[in-house]
Amino acid sequence: MQDGIYRVLFLSRRNSARSVMAEAILNKIGKGRFKAFSAAVDPAPVIEPTVLQLLRNEDYPIEDIKPRHFRDFADAGATDLDFVFTLSDTAAGEALPEWPGLPITGHWRCPDPILVEDEAWQRKQAFMQVLTGLERRLNIFINLPFASLDRMSLQHHIRDIGDAEKA
Template structure:
């Protein structure tokens, strides 16, 4: 059975602090997914600010940073919240936490990415960690964008998103 969901597909990226990986994901999908996707990000314990290296990298890549902020995932639960089609955890902590029940029962998957914000060292080393995370997120997001989501059943979407999550 094919789902009745049509573009724009709403996608929520989750990470504990919502300051780096989920922010990069939100910005990347917003930029590359164009009108076909609406992207959001949130965290279970938001840091209250976006990691400055994430902002620097997005700016270097020409990806708009306006509207990006660290926020709680609680704004995406409840009847008045936007109904998501997809929810992806991009860190192990968020995956292992008890997530809210998302309205509409979206497709969920874990797209684990090493935390670039945890890297210590020189500015060059920290930026390299963010570039590595960015490259892997971009690969996964481009795979999502390439899927014929409009013509896939919910079970096909789940399987495809899980497969994307398994990509190293």
């Protein structure tokens, strides 16, 4: 933690939906205690328009959100990270670098709503389900008693938050 702010990176395959949602959610509900970023294994050229509209509708911050590669957060001089969460199996399966700050890591698998090829209302529903699932997880996360947990206990809680969504 630097300056009393936890820095959190969310990783997905394209950084065009799930990780962008997580970044926007945490930057809003974290109320200055958290600074979220997002990146991809293979960045998309643009953010999924459905995601931008959904985030706007829910009043989440979307300024400066753009697809980025995870190497931007691993290069020399990159900001130290406190937490790194993979949201896709693709990102979790990558040989990821040693992150600056040696963050606590976790895999919070989320289904990819971009892969839903049904009717428009079903696609929107898939995006909303991912958004509400991330909101639940992140609300639990920001309310952990960080000051009273050692690294191992915190890692255990992070894993439990990811596992709870699967149940």
